Amino acid sequence: MDYFPIFLDIRNRPVVIVGGGEIAARKVALLRRAQAAITVVAPTLNDSLALQLAQGELSYRAGEFCDDDLNGCALVVAATDDAGINRAVYDAAEKRNLPVNVVDCPELCRFIFPSIVDRTPVTVAVSTSGTSPVLARMLRAHLETIIPAGYGRLASLLASFRDSARARFPAMNNRRHFWERILQGPATEMVFSGREQDATRLIQDALDSGESAAEKSGEVALVGAGPGDPDLLTFRALRLMQQADVVLYDRLVSRAVLDLVRREAEQIYVGKKRDYHAVRQDEINQTLADLAKAGKRVVRLKGGDPFIFGRGGEEIATLAEQGVPFQVVPGITAASGCASYAGIPLTHRD
Numbered sequence: 001m002d003y004f005p006i007f008l009d010i011r012n013r014p015v016v017i018v019g020g021g022e023i024a025a026r027k028v029a030l031l032r033r034a035q036a037a038i039t040v041v042a043p044t045l046n047d048s049l050a051l052q053l054a055q056g057e058l059s060y061r062a063g064e065f066c067d068d069d070l071n072g073c074a075l076v077v078a079a080t081d082d083a084g085i086n087r088a089v090y091d092a093a094e095k096r097n098l099p100v101n102v103v104d105c106p107e108l109c110r111f112i113f114p115s116i117v118d119r120t121p122v123t124v125a126v127s128t129s130g131t132s133p134v135l136a137r138m139l140r141a142h143l144e145t146i147i148p149a150g151y152g153r154l155a156s157l158l159a160s161f162r163d164s165a166r167a168r169f170p171a172m173n174n175r176r177h178f179w180e181r182i183l184q185g186p187a188t189e190m191v192f193s194g195r196e197q198d199a200t201r202l203i204q205d206a207l208d209s210g211e212s213a214a215e216k217s218g219e220v221a222l223v224g225a226g227p228g229d230p231d232l233l234t235f236r237a238l239r240l241m242q243q244a245d246v247v248l249y250d251r252l253v254s255r256a257v258l259d260l261v262r263r264e265a266e267q268i269y270v271g272k273k274r275d276y277h278a279v280r281q282d283e284i285n286q287t288l289a290d291l292a293k294a295g296k297r298v299v300r301l302k303g304g305d306p307f308i309f310g311r312g313g314e315e316i317a318t319l320a321e322q323g324v325p326f327q328v329v330p331g332i333t334a335a336s337g338c339a340s341y342a343g344i345p346l347t348h349r350d
Contacts (some may be wrong), residue, residue: 002129003112010036014072018065018089019079020045023103027077028058030113041069042080067092076100078108106130115140119152121159145235150192157191158182161203168207182206186219186297186325189243192236193327218245218292220319221299222306224331227338228254237329244299246291248284250310252303252334261299281311285318292324305333 015031017024020042028038028049039059040049053060061069065085069092070076076098078089090108093100102108106129114125115136124143128136158179169175182188182203190199221240226232233241241247244265249258251271261267268287270279279287284300291298306312306328319326339346 003127005114005125005127007123007125008034008075010034010075012037013074014039015075015077016041016069016073017077017079018042018069018085019077020049021079021081022046022048023081024077024079025049027079027103027113028052030116031075031077032057033118036075039069039073041065065089067095070096070098073098078102117143117147119147119149119155122147122151122155148192148235148239150194153196154188154191157196157199157203161207164207168210178206189219189221189240189327190325192239195327198325218295218297218324220288220292220315220324220326221297221329222310222312222315222326223299223301223329224305224310224333225249225253225257225301225303226332227304227334227341228252228257229337230254230256230260232332232337233257233260234329234331237331240297240299240329241301243297245296247299247301248288249301250303253301254303257301261301265299281314285315288315289319289322289324292319292326293322302331303334304337305331308333308335 010031011034013036015036015038017027017031017038018041020040024040024042025046025048028040031038037059038057039061040053041061041063043063045053045060049058049060052058065088067088076089076093078086078100080086086102086105086108090100090102093110099111100109101111101113106112109130112127112130114127115133117124117126117140124147126136126139126143165175165178169178185202187199187202190196190202221244223237223240224234225237238260241261244262246266246268247258247261248268248270251273258267270284270287288298288300300306300312300315302310302312304310307330312328316326316328336346
């Protein structure tokens, strides 16, 4: 590899940024997210940096760069459009063995800025070693779509149980197996859907019982499949479909959507049409509950939205009565989807 990926703790550490324009402002914004103590060196500041200075978010030394500006600093960034100044910053940093980055000049960099997916405390960094920043941004954009925002909350919740898990499972292998079961179970989706309290109870029960609760607990997700176009699925819908053990689907779910279900998942058709019901509704309700009680991750896939002409209310009533955890993932209702494809606004002012 051309660069070794490493994460630095620069909280309250002195960082010098040379330059007062837009490029420097972007680097300041990035480094402030890591809570660095930033000093900007430049003859003048643009409006953005001047505002941050007025708000006490950075320090400023007005004037041209000199070697002494780097005394005591931990990290250096040169962000000017003057090649001579950038070279001087690099040379001064090299003399002091300081990590230095000259923006858009890989040959004068001892470190480079990656594209970042921020799910604090989870952080994913993507780099092309400076060869193609545009490609790095495209890769980051792809990762943004497949890494749920809830991973940060999940990591924080798991951290709160680290000491308890270490005491309950002193052997590292046993502890690792415990966390693998937790992360592959319903607790993860509980956090993603905003039910941290339920996830906390589940993890605590698993610790108290030696992970039996994590092993036995299943969940049902009522997922709206939209009007049939797989591009109109939500990220959460797609994620649940690809994690499911069993999928119960109705007549309005398109083959293109079903093709996105995890290949190993059992697919059960429970569709209805006038005067013909493949499976009665009360049987569907109970099947969902029974599968979840057996520890399965169950997806009830419905065309459109699960709560619009979908009898989703009856299904969650049964689940609630029997104490089965569930979540509901909205979908684009067919009425809205068809109107959009036809170019007909449903609430046109005229």
